[in-house]
Amino acid sequence: xxxxxxxxxxxxxxxxxxxxxxxxxxxxxxxxxxPIATHVPLRFDEANGQLTTHIAKANPQWRTIENQTVLxxxxxxxxxxxxxxxxxxxxxxxxxxxxxxxxxxxxxxxKELVEELSxxxxxxxxxxxxxxxxxxxxxPVKRQMNGVVGFRIDITDMQATFxxxxxxxxxxxxxxxxxxxxxxxxxxxxxxxxxxS
Numbered sequence: 462x463x464x465x466x467x468x469x470x471x472x473x474x475x476x477x478x479x480x481x482x483x484x485x486x487x488x489x490x491x492x493x494x495x496p497i498a499t500h501v502p503l504r505f506d507e508a509n510g511q512l513t514t515h516i517a518k519a520n521p522q523w524r525t526i527e528n529q530t531v532l533x534x535x536x537x538x539x540x541x542x543x544x545x546x547x548x549x550x551x552x553x554x555x556x557x558x559x560x561x562x563x564x565x566x567x568x569x570x571x572k573e574l575v576e577e578l579s580x581x582x583x584x585x586x587x588x589x590x591x592x593x594x595x596x597x598x599x600x601p602v603k604r605q606m607n608g609v610v611g612f613r614i615d616i617t618d619m620q621a622t623f624x625x626x627x628x629x630x631x632x633x634x635x636x637x638x639x640x641x642x643x644x645x646x647x648x649x650x651x652x653x654x655x656x657x658s
Contacts, residue, residue, distance in 0.1 A: 462561045462620050467628055470560075470621035479560055479621065480505040480535060484584075486562075488514070489532040490525040497522050503533065504580055512562065513569070513577045515611040523610040526566040531614055533562040538648035542626065546640045547633050556624050556637075556648055563618040569611035577611045625652045 470476060484505070489498045499522050503514045512533060516523050537558030544553040569577060579595035586592035595603070625648070626637050634656060641649035 462559070462622065464620060464622040468622045468624045470623050476560060476619055476621045477505070477507045479537065479558065480507075480562075483535050483537050483560075486533045486535040488516075488522070489534065490522060490529060492521070492525050497525065502581060502585075504577065504584060510616045512564065512614040512616065513580075513611065514614075515569075515574065515577060515609040518608050518610050523568075523612070526610075526612050527568060530563055530617070531566045533564070533614065535560040535562070537623075538646065538651060540641055540644070540646040540648045542637055543640070546636050547629070548636070554624075556626060556652065558621075558623045558625075558648075558651065560619065560621045562614070562616055564614040564616040566612045566614045569613060573613070574606060574609070574611035578606060623651075623655065625655050627655075 470479075484503055485500065486503050487498050487500050489496055491497070499516050499520060501514045501516055503512045505512055539555060539557035542554045542556050544551050575595070582593055582595055586594070626634050629637065634652070638649050638652050638656075641652070
């Protein structure tokens with residue numbers, strides 16, 4: 462991914478926090494003719510440098526998962542930034558956050574797939590009043606896992622860019638944030654917090 466120096470994020474803790482906060486990504490592989498992609502929930506295991514997920518067995522992409530480098534794209538909030546918000550003439554742009562993760566994938570066996578699905582429920586159900594737990598599911602429901610293929614991605618590289626108007630002076634930056642807040646754009650909060658850090 463092309464990353465201008467001023468928007469580059471290299472601090473691992475910041476990238477890891479982003480991956481935990483944005484657990485839905487796009488897996489990109491190549492089928493020999495063209496790139497193919499699937500949008501999936503992912504679990505990030507920072508201790509082992511791995512991502513885990515699953516896709517439908519009917520989705521032919523799973524057959525391309527092994528024996529190639531896999532790209533997973535994560536995105537945060539984004540928004541159009543009008544040049545009319547600057548204190549001088551310039552071009553309009555787009556602010557965004559994106560992380561690209563590269564790695565080698567391995568298909569999960571049945572036991573590992575159960576662990577993946579159970580962990581996914583645990584992470585997203587949390588302590589809800591009627592939280593869904595894998596162990597409490599009926600056997601017919603559990604058998605639906607036969608329709609998915611799980612896999613683990615051993616991470617080999619991460620690239621991150623947070624384009625948040627870092628190149629703007631304080632007055633312009635504050636004006637951009639204020640205009641984005643008027644439009645209820647979530648990236649406004651990200652920009653404000655990032656400027657403070």
